[in-house]
Amino acid sequence: MRVSQISVFLENRTGRLAEVTGILSDANINIRALAVADTSDFGILRLIVDNNDKAEKVLKDSGFSVGKTNVIAIEVEDRPGGLHRILSLLTGAGINVEYMYSMVTRRNDNAVMIFRFDNTDNALKMLEANGIPVINGSKVHDM
């Protein structure tokens, strides 16, 4: 069920993000989703790409610190309250969202969002019990 996410440590300096996109572009890797969390001096770039192993390798070869994290892709109904319903369920179950961001592509007319929970197992159980569609990892990379 889980989606493999790549994260990259970046200093807050002009051109660092472009450096990463340039490396991925040269390696013919397609970015499926991307988010940056930043502080005043550094940022963490989180990426879902179509070829994880290759992306990890080319970034490491270029000297970046690369991490791998399992996240979950969830279909979110594209209507008012769609996201709220899911977050309410999670809150009720005491599950904390570490971070989340959305993918550009849609699936079954729904928005697709990437979540990182403090307790992924519990989150998956809860989502399944409430019939919320979780997208299989392998599919996400090719979406």
Next chain:
Amino acid sequence: MILDVGFETMPREDLEQVQMRRLQATLERAYYNVPFYRAQFDKNSILPSDIKSIADLQKLPFTAKQDLRDNYPFGMFAVPMDNVVRIHASSGTTGKPTVVGYTARDIRTWSELMARALAAGGATRGDIIHNAYGYGLFTGGLGVHYGAEKLGASVIPVSGGNTKRQIVLMKDFGPTILTATPSYALHLSEAALEMGESFEHFKFKFGIFGAEPWSEKMRGELEEKLFLTAVDIYGLSEVMGPGVAMECHEAKKGLHIFEDHFIPEIINPDTGEVLPYGETGELVFTSITKEAFPVIRYRTRDITSLNPEPCICGRTHIRMNRVSGRTDDMLIIRGVNVFPSQIESVLMEFKGIEPHYQLIVDRKDNLDVLTVLVEVGEKLFSDEVKVLQDEERNISKNIKEYLGVSATVRLVEPKSIARSEGKAVRVIDHRKI
């Protein structure tokens, strides 16, 4: 004012006789009471009695800071602990400081020399001394304090920090002598202006500044902003503390070394060869009156030169010029001695941190600011901001706890710290002193 006319203006020949007698006694004491010195003498097949002149001192090996560390904590003491009345220490590698001890007589000697130093810097028993050197393990605060009391002046033991309160006390108590690190003194002047006060309306006449290197340019700035005469004081805990050498306010041209208690030498730091007067090299001290912690040819790592010219103040003691640098990588941050290797050992206590770091020192609003850059390797990296920020905070907290110096920690990308010939550049000092 010359406090001890007998010793401070003693003709050179007489002074050398005093030195020789005291040196002989010190060597004997060290040889028979400190296993380290005994081993050093034996290794070189020398007995204390072989040293028959000041020049013979050159036959003895040097003592380095590492030797003091190797004998941590009390291995270099030449008296039983029963006779030690005070212990001071300077910051060391992760919890292992350099420790020094004093007998009751050592404290008396130190107080006397500090009183001499204060008098040379313009203080009299009628003065009120605002002592903003840190009190505690650091020798600055207590050294000046005991000297001030010995002199008979009134001392305000305000210590470092709490700047606003310091300004209030300066205004209300009307101190006439300021003792502080030169950078903190400048900071005080700016803090006063921010509070709508000015040193112009305070009563200071003299400022006695030390514990960190400063320059003639800074003297001009201090005198202009603090409305006082600024003089330089020198000392280091291994040799005694503040009051090893002091600039007279009459000449303001070099610091008189109290030669009836310390014998200075200048050496070539690479070869160990003793250099003639006037040449620049590393300052080496032999203490000749200390009981608890005698040092023989202790390498200070401070770079300076000695000036034997007679001084207009009347003192016959030789003058050392301003310390112009170090022969090692020691940094002085707000008066605290910091070695890059100490920061490294703090970093190495954290899991996943690789030894790729750099120290950047700057001076903002006259205060030293230390930034520690740490490269984020695979093991340290997390995709969560708060984990990395916690890491920064924890490193900073440990540096403060172990070394007593505040540092901003910044995580940087791998390989982003400049390396020269494959070796990382550890320190970038932007301070213009």
